Amino acid sequence: MHLYSLIIVSLGRMMSKVYPQQRTASSNLMGYGRETYTIWMKSLIFHSNGCTVYNSNGDIVYRVDNYDKKGTTQVNLMDLQGRVLCTIHKRFLGFGGWDVYKCISHEKAWFQVKRCYNKMMIMGKVTWQIMLGCQKYSIHRIGGKIAFMIINIDGDVVASAKQKHTSSGIVLGNDVLTLEVEADVDHSLIMAFVTVFGLICGRM
Incomplete structure (x- = not known):
């Protein structure tokens, strides 16, 4: 068997462990109902960093x-066909931070992310603040470096992630996460938040 074929087979086996009944792409990227995603911190492209996200189907x-x-x-968040949903760019001026643009336009940032420098850091709880127009969100780590939650300005948890367990209770590697997204929130927006957080943590 050629090396390329071995790579494809190996990748397929890894993906089957992450999501046993893998299907095709979903056309509904703007869902607002409650959804459970599986985030695999691996790219579909060999020798590339990144992540692949599955819905509950x-x-x-x-x-x-x-x-x-x-x-x-800088990275792009895309759908399965490679259509760019947003471009994420790291700033180095001032205290640093991240600018996120819709599609590939750099005319005006969709939202910005910056690290919070406050008393929370003294307590060992580092947070990141998200500014989306007049809306505010924050990203908080839970326990270790893997689990986290996203909170809106009212203090409601809109999404949370943790290490994935299979239906039989087996704990998968720390590169496979379960992401719970609450209803009435743009899932593409949440995934943009998650992508920024992955970059901040050096995971992609």
């Missing part, structure tokens, strides 16, 4: 392919 709905080293300064 096993459909691939989002992906990030980073051809540079992990923690790069």
Whole structure:
């Protein structure tokens, strides 16, 4: 068997463990109902960093392919066909931060993310603040480096992620997460938040 064929077979086996009944892409990227996603911190492209996101039906709905080293300064969040949903760019001026643009336009940032420098850091709880027009969100780590939650300005949890367990109770690796997204929130927006957080943590 040729090397390329071995790579495809190996990738398929890994994906089957992450989501046993893998299907095709879902066309509903703007869902607002409650949804459970599986985030696999692997790119679909060989020798590329990034992540692949499945919905509760096993459909691939989002992906990030980073051809540079992990923690790069710019990546694109895409659907399965490669259509760019948003571009994420790291700022170095001032205290740093991240600017996120819809599609590939850099005319005006969709939202911005910056690290919070306050008393929470003294307590060992580092948070990141998200500014989306007049709306505010924050990202909080839970326990270790893997689990986190996203909270809106009213203090409601709109999404949370933790290490994935299979239906039989087997704990998967720390590169496979379960992401719970609450109803009445743009899932593409939440995935953009999650992508920024993955870059902040150097995971893609």
